[in-house]
Amino acid sequence: MILAGVVAFLPGKSILLFFFWEIFTRELPLRKEITKVYVRRFKRWWVHIPVAPINYMKSVGPKDINNKNGNLAKRVDRWVRHNGKELETNL
DSSP states (O other): OHHHHHHHHSOHHHHHHHHHHHHHHTTSHHHHHHHHHHHHHHHHHHHTSOOOOOOOOOOOOHHHHHHHTTSHHHHHHHHHHHHHHHHHHHO
C-alpha cells in the first residue's frame, strides 16, 4: 500500500534516481552497517512468512468423467445447448 502511494505521487524520474542512489551508496562506509541491519531484518521477516498449504489432487480428464458418470460430458453439452437457446430467445 505504501509502495502504491509512492508510485502514484512521486514522478518516475525521482523513483529511478532514488533507486540508483540506493544501489551505488549501499557499500559506502557510512551506510554499510545500516544496510546490513536492514538486509538482516528483511531476511528474518521473509523467513517468518507462513507457507500456504498445498493439496495435491488427481487430475480428472474427459475420459475419466465419461467413464465414471455415464457419459456426463455429452449430457452437459446437450444441457448447455438447450439452455443457451432458451436464453437467446428470452433476450
